[in-house]
Amino acid sequence: xxxxxxxxxxxxxxxxxxxxxxxxxxxxxxxxxxxxxxxxxxxxxxxxxxxxxxxxxxxxxxxxxxxxxxxxxxxxxxxxxxxxxxxxxxxxxxxxxxxxxxxxxxxxxxxxxxxxxxxxxxxxxxxxxxxxxxxxxxxxxxxxxxxxxxxxxxxxxxxxxxxxxxxxxxxxxxxxxxxxxxxxxxxxxxxxxxxxxxxxxxxxxxxxxxxxxxxxxxxxxxxxxx
Amino acid sequence: xxxxxxxxxxxxxxxxxxxxxxxxxxxxxxxxxxxxxxxxxxxxxxxxxxxxxxxxxxxxxxxxxxxxxxxxxxxxxxxxxxxxxxxxxxxxxxxxxxxxxxxxxxxxxxxxxxxxxxxxxxxxxxxxxxxxxxxxxxxxxxxxxxxxxxxxxxxxxxxxxxxxxxxxxxxxxxxxxxxxxxxxxxxxxxxxxxxxxxxxxxxxxxxxxxxxxxxxxxxxxxxxxxxxxxxxxxxxxxxxxxxxxxxxxxxxxxxxxxxxxxxxxxxxxxxxxxxxxxxxxxxxxxxxxxxxxxxxxxxxxxxxxxxxxxxxxxxxxxxxxxxxxxxxxxxxxxxxxxxxxxxxxxxxxxxxxxxxxxxxxxxxxxxxxxxxxxxxxxxxxxxxxxxxxxxxxxxxxxxxxxxxxxxxxxxxxx
Numbered sequence: 001x002x003x004x005x006x007x008x009x010x011x012x013x014x015x016x017x018x019x020x021x022x023x024x025x026x027x028x029x030x031x032x033x034x035x036x037x038x039x040x041x042x043x044x045x046x047x048x049x050x051x052x053x054x055x056x057x058x059x060x061x062x063x064x065x066x067x068x069x070x071x072x073x074x075x076x077x078x079x080x081x082x083x084x085x086x087x088x089x090x091x092x093x094x095x096x097x098x099x100x101x102x103x104x105x106x107x108x109x110x111x112x113x114x115x116x117x118x119x120x121x122x123x124x125x126x127x128x129x130x131x132x133x134x135x136x137x138x139x140x141x142x143x144x145x146x147x148x149x150x151x152x153x154x155x156x157x158x159x160x161x162x163x164x165x166x167x168x169x170x171x172x173x174x175x176x177x178x179x180x181x182x183x184x185x186x187x188x189x190x191x192x193x194x195x196x197x198x199x200x201x202x203x204x205x206x207x208x209x210x211x212x213x214x215x216x217x218x219x220x221x222x223x224x225x226x
Numbered sequence: 227x228x229x230x231x232x233x234x235x236x237x238x239x240x241x242x243x244x245x246x247x248x249x250x251x252x253x254x255x256x257x258x259x260x261x262x263x264x265x266x267x268x269x270x271x272x273x274x275x276x277x278x279x280x281x282x283x284x285x286x287x288x289x290x291x292x293x294x295x296x297x298x299x300x301x302x303x304x305x306x307x308x309x310x311x312x313x314x315x316x317x318x319x320x321x322x323x324x325x326x327x328x329x330x331x332x333x334x335x336x337x338x339x340x341x342x343x344x345x346x347x348x349x350x351x352x353x354x355x356x357x358x359x360x361x362x363x364x365x366x367x368x369x370x371x372x373x374x375x376x377x378x379x380x381x382x383x384x385x386x387x388x389x390x391x392x393x394x395x396x397x398x399x400x401x402x403x404x405x406x407x408x409x410x411x412x413x414x415x416x417x418x419x420x421x422x423x424x425x426x427x428x429x430x431x432x433x434x435x436x437x438x439x440x441x442x443x444x445x446x447x448x449x450x451x452x453x454x455x456x457x458x459x460x461x462x463x464x465x466x467x468x469x470x471x472x473x474x475x476x477x478x479x480x481x482x483x484x485x486x487x488x489x490x491x492x493x494x495x496x497x498x499x500x501x502x503x504x505x506x507x508x509x510x511x512x513x514x515x516x517x518x519x520x521x522x523x524x525x526x527x528x529x530x531x532x533x534x535x536x537x538x539x540x541x542x543x544x545x546x547x548x549x550x551x552x553x554x555x556x557x558x559x560x561x562x563x564x565x566x567x568x569x570x571x572x573x574x575x576x577x578x579x580x581x582x583x584x585x586x587x588x589x590x591x592x593x594x595x596x597x598x599x600x601x602x603x604x605x606x607x608x609x610x611x612x613x614x615x616x617x618x619x620x621x622x623x624x625x626x627x628x629x630x631x632x633x634x635x636x637x638x639x640x
Contacts, residue, residue: 009447015454022461080446082491102450102484105457153520168460170474172481182517194524217470218460218477 001046001116005029006036006062007078008054016049019105020112023167033057040066040073046119047074047112050095052081060093067094074115078103104173106164113163127162130209130224134162143206153178154199161212161222170219196220230379234372241368245361252360253353260349261324265307268326268342271295272305275330275340282333285340292345302329302337312343322346385413389420396424398431438494442487449487452480489608492548496615500542507571508533510550521558528566537571539638545616552609553578553635560633575638582633589626589633613637 003020007013008031017027028043030036032055040048040062048066052059063075075097077090082100090098096115099108117125117136126135133142139155141148150158156178161169171192178195200212213221227235275285275295285297306327311320328340385408392403402424405417456476465473508531515522515529522529541549557567557580565581593614610626613635617624623640626633 009451011451012447012454015451015458019454019458022458078450080443080450082446082488101446102453102480105454170457170460170477172477173457179520182520191521191524195520215460215465215470216467217474218465 001112002026002044003028003112004036004039004043004045004048006031006049006054006059007051008032009051016105016108020109023109031055033059033062036062037065040071041069044071045073047076047115049076049078049108052077052079052086052090060090063090063093063095072119074112074119076108076111076115078108104170104176106160106167106169106173107177109167110160110163110177127159127165129162129165129222130211132162132203132208132211134159143203143208146206148202148206148208150199150202153195154202157195158199158222161220165222166225168215168218168221174219229383230376233379234376237368237372237375241372245364245368248364249357249361253357256353256356260353261307264324264344264346264349265326268307268324268344269305269328271342272326272328272330272340275342276328279330279332279338279340292347294343296341297330297338298341299332299336300339302331303327303339304329309346310343312345322350382410385410385417389413389417393420393424396427398427399435402428435494438490442491445483445487449480449483452476456480486608489612493608493612493615496545496548496612496619500544502540502542502545502620505537505539505541505543505546507537507539507546507550507576510546511554511569514547514550514554518554518558522567525558525561526564527558527561530566530568532568532570535571535573537576538573539571539576539622541616541620545620548612549576549616549637552613553637556609556635557582557633572638575636577634577636577638579629579632579634581631584628584631584633589628592626593624610635 003025005013005016005020005027007016007029010031013029013031017029020027028039028045030039034056036050036054036059037057048062050059050062054062059077059079063077066073066075075095077095077098078101079086079090079098080101087098096118097111099111114136125137126133128134131144133145134140135142136159139152141150141155141158157174160174160177175192196212196214200210203211209224211222211224213223215221271289271293275297279285279297285295287295289295308325308327310323310325312323313319314321322345323343324346325341325343328342330338330340332338385406388406392405396403402421405421406413408414408417456473460473511531553576554567554569557578560582561567561580562582568579570577570579592610594611610624613624616622617637622638623636625636625640627636628634
């Protein structure tokens with residue numbers, strides 16, 4: 001996937017860029033309004049990450065310009081402003097998603113994946129790992145082609161792990177993604193642990209390989225490598 | 227008691243002795259003049275009699291109606307006047323008389339005393355009616371002054387009352403209230419001072435709110451960098467246990483910072499002015515319970531609800547949602563395995579009761595900002611101060627007590 005990162009903060013830009021490159025994406029970046037606008041018009045991207053407050057301009061104007069020029073490209077606004085008004089305005093202008101700062105990079109990856117899935121015709125994009133198949137659109141999980149009975153929370157958890165497969169996910173990133181606002185006040189480690197335990201049990205009962213690895217002291221990773 | 231009522235009361239209290247005293251003095255003066263007049267008449271009459279007696283004339287006992295004369299032998303006395311009461315058989319009542327005694331020398335040269343009495347019946351009536359007139363005038367005068375003063379005060383104090391009302395309704399997040407203009411220097415000065423104070427308060431409030439929002443936003447970008455770097459750092463293979471522990475500590479610290487920022491912004495938002503509405507409390511609680519079903523299930527909490535009465539606690543939708551969310555999260559977060567949460571609404575209050583460790587909890591301090599039951603806990607301690615903030619904004623009271631070993635948090639009319 002080809003991604004344009006429009007962010008004026010060099011360290012954050014570098015972090016996003018590095019993380020997405022490790023994911024195997026092709027990443028380009030822009031640090032101010034004119035260069036961002038130029039790149040957006042010159043090259044074709046699958047997705048753009050747009051910061052709202054930029055030197056020499058406003059990120060929302062980029063969204064407006066891109067949509068006006070009918071450039072087919074997913075847009076995620078990343079902003080330090082977390083207000084309903086900004087969000088509504090951004091989405092009205094044609095952005096596909098709004099991610100308030102600070103965010104975890106795995107969360108950004110998950111949003112990007114979801115965005116690309118939505119853009120794909122038909123939207124059928126199963127993610128396979130080992131003998132496990134996750135079909136996001138149908139909220140289905142199959143083990144060796146057989147449907148696995150799973151709760152909505154467990155599905156969210158598994159999907160987040162799967163879209164970030166082979167990456168170590170911190171507990172706070174997982175909690176934030178699955179439970180959102182609720183994680184704020186509820187981050188008991190045993191809370192996440194209980195769900196992972198249930199998920200592992202269900203997967204094991206259907207003969208799925210042991211895919212979810214515990215990274216001691218940090219979090220979890222899903223991987224089909226030993 | 228209002229200022230006008232109080233001044234009216236004082237005025238009446240002052241006017242009452244004035245009327246009594248004025249009437250008494252008026253009565254005394256009239257009485258005195260009338261007596262002097264009567265005494266003069268008695269004196270003239272006595273002079274005539276003395277003249278007649280010295281020439282051996284006879285004395286008529288009843289020379290005119292209401293006049294009596296008596297001559298008795300005796301030593302010469304000095305002229306003297308007195309009041310007395312004589313029973314009148316005809317009227318069948320005591321009648322006041324004025325009596326004068328005069329010395330007289332009879333034709334034979336012997337001494338005698340003339341006593342002349344005069345009925346005071348008519349003069350008394352006269353004096354009484356004059357006194358009554360004085361009282362009437364005084365009362366009327368007092369009443370008129372009272373009413374005039376009242377009317378004048380009402381007019382003069384009008385800007386004061388208008389400004390007082392404006393002050394009572396003033397809120398730093400509301401529009402600037404219109405202060406009544408006045409050409410009374412003191413009131414104009416007060417309005418100026420008040421206006422300045424209110425403007426300052428509004429400015430400070432806005433600046434503080436703006437600062438909170440700005441600070442929160444400014445902190446978000448460095449936090450995003452920190453989290454991003456951490457997310458990258460944990461990808462390194464073969465991380466040692468020590469490093470993992472350090473990184474986990476950083477994640478926890480970053481999380482806490484994120485939460486504090488969110489709470490600060492929410493707290494700034496909760497203070498905004500919105501009209502209160504009737505709230506469907508059962509619905510709101512059920513929605514929030516649905517969100518909390520995971521932690522409730524994990525802790526095996528039993529949740530009981532009791533919607534006994536129609537709850538009249540009114541809040542704006544945002545405030546109601548923040549309140550319910552904070553009450554319930556507090557109750558779940560500080561609960562224990564197998565514990566319970568009990569939600570009750572009555573006409574005047576919303577109450578959440580929950581089990582949980584109670585040692586070391588000081589209920590009185592928990593409403594303060596950044597106060598925490600558990601100092602190392604993940605929350606910033608702003609949740610309950612938000613509850614408090616909502617209560618203050620709407621004239622309600624939030625109370626937290628420990629009763630029968632349970633935490634009881636109530637919100638409503640004190």
